[in-house]
Amino acid sequence: MRKLILIVIDGLTPALLERGLESGLAPTISRFAAAGQLERAVSVFPSLTPVCLATIATGAHPGIHEIPHLVWFDRKERRLIEYGSSFAAARRSGALNWWRNTVYAMNAKHLGCSAVTIFEALEDHGFRAAAINATCFRGRVRHFPTLPGVTPPVLGPSRFFFYGLFESHETGASPTAVFRRASGSVDDYAEAAGRWLVTRDDFDFLFYYLSDFDYISHALGPDSADAALKRADGSIATIVEAAGGIDAFLDRYDVLLCSDHGQTPVHEGVRLDRALADLSLAGRRAYRGSQIVLTASNRAAMVYRLEDCPLETAELAERLGRDPSVQVVAYRNGDEAVALRNGAEFRFAPTVQGWRKSGEERVLDQPQALERLWSALANPNAGELLISAAPGVEFADLAGRHHAGGGSHGSLERGDSEVPMLAVGIERLPRSIAEIAPAILSHFGIAPPRYPEIFAAA
Ligand SMILES: [Zn+2]
Incomplete structure (x- = not known):
């Protein structure tokens, strides 16, 4: 069974990636593209990160995974649930509320019981699953926060690295880096954890989530985010080098690379x-x-x-x-x-x-x-x-x-909804982000979960 790495670059549009590949801005992703196939796929609605990442991690549409938006009204508790309207900004702020709502409640309470994450399915079948910074991470192993009291313990995959707040293994990177960093890159942390994991090669599946691109693209607009693409490519190069270079990396791993949603300019x-x-x-x-x-x-x-x-x-x-x-x-x-x-x-x-x-x-x-x-x-x-x-x-x-003046997303429109989909070693390219989890499970010989049919005739 070949090992697999899923790389998600938050907010990367197909157009910017295609341009970046032509201009040489993304040399590592170019090597993947040369070895595999690149197409466009479609996101879910609303095309907002918590909704999309829940779909990517479970293969379920929002009607099943039950995460509806960045901000929503809990009818039972009669209160607003806010994951942070600017997701990356909230994450950077280190606000306690964000950690509790997003990190803990989204996975422990809000994510639908009938949805099954890739981490749960893989580890139930004896595979070793790893997640770096993925915000939908529900798994089978209990993890305590590195800073006691910030959130209750969570259930994640056995290899679990989350912004320094949860670390299943001692990597040497400062465990509280995210809290001390008022600005700068959260992808630095992803790189450190990714380098550590790939060097040891102690996993069958890795979800490598890079969030900085979306943050920069919101500020500058999706057509001006070239530097952010270069940066994301560098974060991928870090784990490629940890494996001993591109040939050794592709020898060892199959790859699925995509984004969770697009972006369009807003004025x-x-x-x-x-x-x-x-x-x-x-x-x-x-x-x-x-x-x-x-x-x-x-x-x-x-x-x-x-x-x-x-x-x-x-x-x-x-x-x-x-x-x-x-x-x-x-x-x-x-x-x-x-x-x-x-x-x-x-x-x-x-x-x-x-x-x-x-x-x-x-x-x-x-x-x-x-x-x-x-x-x-x-x-x-x-x-x-x-x-x-x-x-x-x-x-x-x-x-x-x-x-x-910058970029945004969330609508049904094509620009917000289209994502690049690049696969190396995967037989059928997912046409929708909902097809990613089933493709990964099939890759490992596991039958994808059978979800309740929401498209059944009434
Ligand atoms: Zn965004």
Whole structure:
């Protein structure tokens, strides 16, 4: 059985990678491309990191893994769950809340029970799994934080390195590096852990997650992130050199390299609550008297309708659909989904043969839009209304922050949703990030988990 390394570069667009390969900016990835095949694949909706990484790690769509957005409303606890609207920024800040929500709760509480991670499946079958910085990491082995009290212990793979907060093995890198570093690179830590692991070659599968690219691309825009690509290529070169160079590396490992979502340039930050000004919006907690909860961040938003809301879901959708910042607003109506765009309406539902459709099909002309939207609407933690932003627009988050002038993602649109997919030694190239985990498990001779069918005909 050949060993496998999955490399995920957060936010890398296919266009920038293709350009980088031509211009020689990414020499290590070029060597992979020469030895394998490179195509484009599609992400999930919303195309936001926690949702995408949960899909990559489990092979499940959001309707099954139950992570709906960067920020969402927990109906049972009646409070907002915030993974950090700017994911990389929150991670850098070292904020305690981020560690508790993202690190601990996302894996221990929020990740759906019926979803199975690659780490769980592989180690159940006797393979050794390793994760470096991957934020969806649920596994079978208990790990205590290096700083006592920051989070309860977590269940991860047997080889587990997470921003210095969890380290299954002593590598010599400072265990609290992430907390001391106010700025700079979190990929430095990934490199140190990756070098240590590959030098010892003590794993069958490694998930090597590089997050700095997304952070830089948000700030500069996706077309100006060349230096970040060069940097990511360098982080990959580090583990290649640890194996003794590219030939020795590819001798030993098969490789799957991709990103979790794309990015598009944004020039405007919009507070979507402007469309709902006459309603009482909940803040961080759903106070009595609140009528709706709006969770907006990057290029996707959700609306939760509370008991006292005077408007029906369809009325809210029509209202939101009229705002120029909105490209598509969608909701479930009985056994079908309804999507609105510029006054046009499209209805769809899965059938045994495919889809039952009515209305104007051009409403959903984005890549794999029906599947992705249906699955997002099936997420029990999602709002009643899902909103995908118009091109160039970003929704400001609770604190009013946005990346106008830079890059963003989250929408159904092609630029946010397409990812590069590069495989060396993998027979069938995944066409969607949901096909990555099944491809990896098949590679190890393991049958992928059979998930409940959310596309079954009603
Ligand atoms: Zn991002």
